[in-house]
Amino acid sequence: MTRMKKGRVSLVGAGPGDPGLITVKGLERLKEADVVVFDRLIGTKQFFETKEGCEVIYVGKSASHHILEQDKINELLYNYAVNGNNVVRLKGGDPYVFGRGGEEAEYLVKRDIEVEIVPGITSATAGLAYAGVPVTHREIASSFHVITGHRKNNEPDTTDYSTLARLSGTLIFLMGLSNLKNIQAGLLSNGMKEETPVAVISQATTPKQKTVVSTLKEIAQTMKIQPVPSPALVVVGEVVNLRKNLSFFEKKPLFSKSIVVTRPKEDNCELSKEFYEMGANVIALPMIKIEKTADDNRIKEVLSSFSQFKYVIFMSKNGVRLFFETMFALSYDARIFSGKIICAIGKKTAEVLLNYGLCADIAPLRESSEGLWDILSPLLNKEDNALLVRAKNGRKYLSDELSKKCSLTEIFPYETKKVKAEAEILSGLLKNKQVDAITFTSPSTVTNFLSYISAEELKESDVYLFSIGESTTKAIVDAGLRVYAESEKADVRLLARAVKNAIYEGEWRE
Numbered sequence: 001m002t003r004m005k006k007g008r009v010s011l012v013g014a015g016p017g018d019p020g021l022i023t024v025k026g027l028e029r030l031k032e033a034d035v036v037v038f039d040r041l042i043g044t045k046q047f048f049e050t051k052e053g054c055e056v057i058y059v060g061k062s063a064s065h066h067i068l069e070q071d072k073i074n075e076l077l078y079n080y081a082v083n084g085n086n087v088v089r090l091k092g093g094d095p096y097v098f099g100r101g102g103e104e105a106e107y108l109v110k111r112d113i114e115v116e117i118v119p120g121i122t123s124a125t126a127g128l129a130y131a132g133v134p135v136t137h138r139e140i141a142s143s144f145h146v147i148t149g150h151r152k153n154n155e156p157d158t159t160d161y162s163t164l165a166r167l168s169g170t171l172i173f174l175m176g177l178s179n180l181k182n183i184q185a186g187l188l189s190n191g192m193k194e195e196t197p198v199a200v201i202s203q204a205t206t207p208k209q210k211t212v213v214s215t216l217k218e219i220a221q222t223m224k225i226q227p228v229p230s231p232a233l234v235v236v237g238e239v240v241n242l243r244k245n246l247s248f249f250e251k252k253p254l255f256s257k258s259i260v261v262t263r264p265k266e267d268n269c270e271l272s273k274e275f276y277e278m279g280a281n282v283i284a285l286p287m288i289k290i291e292k293t294a295d296d297n298r299i300k301e302v303l304s305s306f307s308q309f310k311y312v313i314f315m316s317k318n319g320v321r322l323f324f325e326t327m328f329a330l331s332y333d334a335r336i337f338s339g340k341i342i343c344a345i346g347k348k349t350a351e352v353l354l355n356y357g358l359c360a361d362i363a364p365l366r367e368s369s370e371g372l373w374d375i376l377s378p379l380l381n382k383e384d385n386a387l388l389v390r391a392k393n394g395r396k397y398l399s400d401e402l403s404k405k406c407s408l409t410e411i412f413p414y415e416t417k418k419v420k421a422e423a424e425i426l427s428g429l430l431k432n433k434q435v436d437a438i439t440f441t442s443p444s445t446v447t448n449f450l451s452y453i454s455a456e457e458l459k460e461s462d463v464y465l466f467s468i469g470e471s472t473t474k475a476i477v478d479a480g481l482r483v484y485a486e487s488e489k490a491d492v493r494l495l496a497r498a499v500k501n502a503i504y505e506g507e508w509r510e
Contacts, residue, residue, distance in 0.1 A: 013120015127204030132247030143169030149176025161186030197240035202228035252279025
């Protein structure tokens, strides 16, 4: 009898909150994983990197509450690994920095499970950097010291404050918010100066980051006036004063703004990244998904008579990708495009064509069906044959116009399907004014969004709506809603810029 080969458990540090701070090796392990087990401090954006079919399990550990107790988490990891799965245990920060990674690794190794550690960036350094506080500085602090501020089950604080108070370096208390009074009292009673600067950094490296600065004498009182949520770092030392000049993250143009991205999951990473880079809190809520149609026989039929076409027109980058995927599977290649006039609806579609070695002859600056028709209309005559590659349920404007002017053949490599949204969660966010903007990237994202959230609810929420182009804008306006801004072209970077520019027009809701 053949014994099943055991899997491996990789304890991967996800970093302190910003999804961009995970390591390259950490991302590689996520892509390979059959199962991902993660805590509450992990940004969901990282799960875009998992493969199809990967099981994602939330175990929700926090200081006072556990979805699963630690021993159950240990058993969970073991059971998946012993059955041959590659498991990623995704932990906030670094697995071995106050993350109980050592306990989990020991448990698994004792049971003959292969364990790998992929270190992560700890909040003890990154959190300070994002708040504009260097951990060390040649003229101010030549060392730093990391202490856990969390106490298990209300156990007494046994920290050696007499030693810490004599140190000249930076003191960093992780998870120290609930123990702040003891930290303050312990350091003051052992001789640390009352005017020593202190910073409390809440939800460090995330768009919800908030930094409160005070002195050791006043910090407890300051936090009563300016409370912040956990998790939070408590930083004690002269380096805190450097924040005045070195703070950068909280100055980003969209910092703390919450923006909904309705783009399909396959395409939303680029737009989400643009917003993340500007400091926004991105709420990924895909309204549609791209699904390949069972149209291979039709494409095969078209390819067999490809010589008849003078024009080949691509309406989207997904159409290009799926057309070529089928074309290659049928043993054709780009040589069949010799002598054709190749048209793309816009710059992005033309860029994808370039990936297959084809340069679009026509790609209008006005990236829309109307813009493409403005160029094609004077060129066509009744004798011309045109092939239009588009979504099965896409707009028919160009189809209708082409069929009036020339002989038209259409193929549909894909269609857009409605995605079930977390309507209750979104509705709650809107009612509580926790969404600042919603971006729409096609008419279908608008239609599907409004099947979950009514136009009236959107109006009452006072949220700003942004559109990627004229057809999307029309869908929003036809629903009785106002478009705050439309991107100059159908380009996600320009859409992100339109949202950013809205900040400086003076009307953005605070």
